[in-house]
Amino acid sequence: MSTAVKAGLEDVVISTSDICFIDGHQGRLLYYGFDIDDLVAHSTFEEVAYLLWHGMLPSRKELDRHMKALAGARKLPPRLTRLLSAQPKKTVPMDSLRTGVSALSAYDPDPADNSREATLRRAIQLTAQMPTLVAAWERIRHGKTPVAPNPRLSLAANFLYMISGKRPSELAARTLDVALILHADHELNASTFAARVTAATLSDLYAAVTSAIGTLKGPLHGGANEGVMRMIESIAEPARAEGWIKKALADKVRIMGFGHRVYRVEDPRAKHLRRLATELGQQAGKSRYVEILDTVARVVTEQKRIYPNVDLYSGAAYAAMGIPTDQFTPIFAISRIAGWSAHVLEQHAHNRLIRPRAEYTGPTSATYVPIGLRPD
Ligand code: COA
Numbered sequence: 064m065s066t067a068v069k070a071g072l073e074d075v076v077i078s079t080s081d082i083c084f085i086d087g088h089q090g091r092l093l094y095y096g097f098d099i100d101d102l103v104a105h106s107t108f109e110e111v112a113y114l115l116w117h118g119m120l121p122s123r124k125e126l127d128r129h130m131k132a133l134a135g136a137r138k139l140p141p142r143l144t145r146l147l148s149a150q151p152k153k154t155v156p157m158d159s160l161r162t163g164v165s166a167l168s169a170y171d172p173d174p175a176d177n178s179r180e181a182t183l184r185r186a187i188q189l190t191a192q193m194p195t196l197v198a199a200w201e202r203i204r205h206g207k208t209p210v211a212p213n214p215r216l217s218l219a220a221n222f223l224y225m226i227s228g229k230r231p232s233e234l235a236a237r238t239l240d241v242a243l244i245l246h247a248d249h250e251l252n253a254s255t256f257a258a259r260v261t262a263a264t265l266s267d268l269y270a271a272v273t274s275a276i277g278t279l280k281g282p283l284h285g286g287a288n289e290g291v292m293r294m295i296e297s298i299a300e301p302a303r304a305e306g307w308i309k310k311a312l313a314d315k316v317r318i319m320g321f322g323h324r325v326y327r328v329e330d331p332r333a334k335h336l337r338r339l340a341t342e343l344g345q346q347a348g349k350s351r352y353v354e355i356l357d358t359v360a361r362v363v364t365e366q367k368r369i370y371p372n373v374d375l376y377s378g379a380a381y382a383a384m385g386i387p388t389d390q391f392t393p394i395f396a397i398s399r400i401a402g403w404s405a406h407v408l409e410q411h412a413h414n415r416l417i418r419p420r421a422e423y424t425g426p427t428s429a430t431y432v433p434i435g436l437r438p439d
Pocket of ligand 1: 282319
C-alpha cells in the first residue's frame with residue numbers, strides 16, 4: 064500500500080462543513096458553535112434539531128411552530144404498521160427501522176421534489192416518525208398493539224410512553240432527551256458519511272437515511288452500546304469487573320465503549336451520560352451497571368491509555384429505563400436523524416459527486432479461459 068493511501072480515510076478532510084466541530088485533543092464538541100455542555104444544560108432535542116437544520120437557535124415563535132410540526136407528524140400510515148406486523152418476530156430492531164424508513168418514501172406527497180423545502184419537510188417527518196417506528200416494532204414483536212403517539216409529550220417522553228404504554232418519570236424523560244442531544248451529530252462519522260455519499264448522487268433524504276441506518280448498525284459504530292451491555296451482563300457483579308477486564312485486555316479483546324478515531328481524550332459526551340446513568344441506576348435499583356463500568360473504565364484507561372466514548376454509559380442509562388439491549392442502536396438513530404438531515408441539506412446546497420479512487424493492487428494481465436476449457 065503506498066503512503067498516499069490512508070486506511071479508513073483517517074484524518075482525510077473531504078469537505079468543509081459548518082455543522083459540527085470536534086476538538087479531539089481538548090475533548091470539545093460544538094454544534095454550529097454551541098458547546099454541547101451548554102446545550103445539555105439549557106436546550107432540548109427538538110431545539111437542537113432546529114439548530115442543526117437552520118444553523119441558528121429559534122425564536123420562541125419559531126420553536127413553537129417547529130415543535131408543533133414535529134409532534135403533529137408522529138403517526139405512521141396504517142399500511143406501514145401492517146408492513147411491520149408482517150415481519151418475522153425475530154427481525155432485529157435496526158433492520159426493522161431501516162425497512163420502515165425506506166418504506167416511508169412511498170408515502171411522500173412529492174417524491175420528485177428535492178428542494179431544501181422538501182428535504183426539510185422530510186427531516187421533520189422522519190424525525191417525528193422514526194421513534195414511532197422503533198416503538199411500534201418493540202410492541203409488535205412482543206405480540207402487543209402499538210401505542211398511539213401523544214402529541215402533548217416531548218419527543219423523548221413520547222418515545223418512552225409508546226414503548227411501555229406508561230408515562231415516563233421526569234428523570235427518565237430528561238435523561239433520554241439529553242442522550243438524544245448528545246447523539247444528534249458528530250461530523251463525518253461513518254453513517255453521516257454514508258448519508259452524504261448517497262445524497263451527493265442527488266438522491267433523496269429517505270435513501271440517504273436508509274444508507275446511514277445500515278452503516279450505524281455495525282458494532283464499530285452505533286452497535287457498540289449494545290456490546291457494552293453484553294459486557295456488563297457477562298461481568299454481572301462489580302466485584303468481578305477488575306479481573307474480567309484485565310483478562311479481556313490480556314486476551315487482546317476489543318472493548319466496546321472505548322477508543323475513538325478523533326478523540327485522544329475522554330469523549331465529552333461520556334460524562335453527561337455517566338451522571339444520568341448513575342442517577343437513573345440509583346432510582347431503578349440498578350447501580351451496579353455504572354459501578355461495573357467505572358471499574359472497567361479505570362483499568363482500560365490505566366492499561367491502554369484509551370478513553371471512554373459516548374457508548375460506554377448510554378446503554379446503562381437505557382437499561383435502567385427498562386429498554387431492551389437490541390433497541391439501544393435504534394435510539395442512537397432516532398437522535399442522529401437530526402444530524403443526517405443537516406448533512407444532507409448541506410450536501411445538496413454545495414453538491415459535488417463523492418467518488419474517490421482506489422490504488423489498484425490486483426492482476427493486470429489475466430487471460431480469459433472459456434468455462435469448458437477450465438480444469439475441474
Ligand atoms: N479496545 C481495545 N483496543 C482498542 C480499542 C478498544 N475499544 N480501540 C482502539 N484500540 C487499540 C487497537 O487495538 C489499536 O492498537 P494497536 O495499534 O496496538 O493494534 C489502536 O488502539 C488503534 O485502534 P484502531 O482500531 O486502529 O483505531 P480506529 O481509529 O480505526 O478505531 C474505533 C476507532 C472507535 C473503531 C475503535 O476505537 C473501536 O473499535 N472501539 C470499540 C467500538 C466502539 O466503542 N465504537 C464506538 C465509537 S463512538
